[in-house]
Structures are given as structure tokens and as C-alpha cells.
Amino acid sequence: MLKIRQSVGRTGICYDNAMAESFFAALKNERVHRTEYPTLMHARQDIADCIEFRYNTLRLHSGLGYKTSREIHVEYLNGMQAA
Template sequence: MRLNSDRGTQYASAQITAFAAENGITRSMGLTGICWDNAMAESFFATLKTEFYYRRVWPTRDRATREVGAWIEDRYNRRRRHSSIGQVSPVDFELQYSSETAEVQLAA
């Protein structure tokens, strides 16, 4: 997710800072004490872990990667209703937004 990340020492260490600079990597980090910077990412990962990941045993890393991706695409994006977007799924929200935007452009 392209959101501000945790400011844990493993992410803010001098070694990571130097590695990022040497390799042209721009890091995105929230400000200290601003707890809502990464609230959306925290919420997503909490949901993923609680509703899906920790309920299964993964025989291989590859299988876990594929099944997590499938869960995100099917359950999280297409079927799970989100309170922050009016109790609709992200896919339905995007479709509604696209329709409204197209109608406004046609009317103009």
C-alpha cells in the first residue's frame, strides 16, 4: 500500500536510511506521534490477518501468496462492505464513482 508506514526502528535505522539513499529509494513514513497516518493500512492488515491469514495453515510460501492475493481480490475488494465508503465494496464504490464522473462529463 502506498501509505505512510510504521516508524519502527527497523524502518528508521541508519542502515535502512543509507541503503535507501544509495539505491534511489524514496521512503514514505508518517510523522512521529501522528497515529492516523497509517490507520488505513493498519486496518487492512488487521482484517487480512484476523479474517483470513491466521485461520489457515500454509504448506508453502507460494501457496500463501496466491491465496492471500485471491482473498484480497475476491473477498476484500468485491464482497466485503466497507463502512468508510458507505457500506459498499471497493469495486462497487469505484463503479459508482466512474458512472457519476461519466454522467458529469456528458452533461458538460
Template sequence: MRASMSRRGNCYDNASIESFWGSLKNELIYHRRFATREQARLAIGEYIEMFYNRQRTQARLDYLSPAAFTQRFYLDHTAA
């Protein structure tokens, strides 16, 4: 199986994940030193689950967190 690759010169297919990595590095990684890989793994997992997905608001999601946006989406689409 080959990795998915965009056409040459198409910078948009990985834009969202590149944005996420930039946020992770700027908001967590560059401000801390980890003694072990396990400490880093736990801190990154906590950042993703507790902060990025549940608290951090995002402009592209109408200034909601991903969890709140998902909840609103399902409420809007199940209330018929």
C-alpha cells in the same frame, strides 16, 4: 529516496493500511496453515481480489464493497 514518515505522535497516516492488515490477518491468515509460501501468496491474492475488493462491505464506504463504491463513484461523476 527516503521512506515517507509522519511526525512523531501522528498515528493517522497509516491507519487505513493498518486496518487492512488487521482484516487480512483476522479473516484469512490466523485461520489457515500454508504448506508453502506460494500457497500463502495465492490465498492472499485471492482474498484481496475476490473477497476484500469485491464482496466485503465497509462502513467507511457507505456499507459497499470497494469495487461497488468505485463503480458508484464513476457513475455519479460521469452522468452529467
């Protein structure tokens, strides 16, 4: 349905999930723990909006060379067209 795959990193290798752990920590600290949601649907919509319109377009990431996720995605797509 959502086509999400569980991590298949080796035991004892902490770097495999470091970026995902960092993302979820930031999402919880910056949004979820600071917001009261009346329903699960409100929570899902707010979190999706936060990811799509703030996290992907405004937040700079040191692991991406201080670029946004959107900038990296556009660079990737442009590279695919050039190939």
C-alpha cells in the same frame, strides 16, 4: 517493480495509516491466521484471491459508507467518464 510507496505521514498523526492497519488486521484475523500454507507461493495466491474475490467484492466498509471497495472503484471510474 510493485510501485508501492512508503507512508509519508507525519510523526504523531495516527489517522494516516489507520485504514491500512485495519485492512491488514482484518486480513490476518480472517484468513492468514486460520490457514496453513504448504509453500510461500500457496500463501501468496490464497491471500491475493482473498483480497480480490472476497475483501474487494463482498466486505462492507464503514469508512466507505458501508459499500464495498469494488463499488467505490466503479463509482470513481463512472465519475471520471462523466468529467
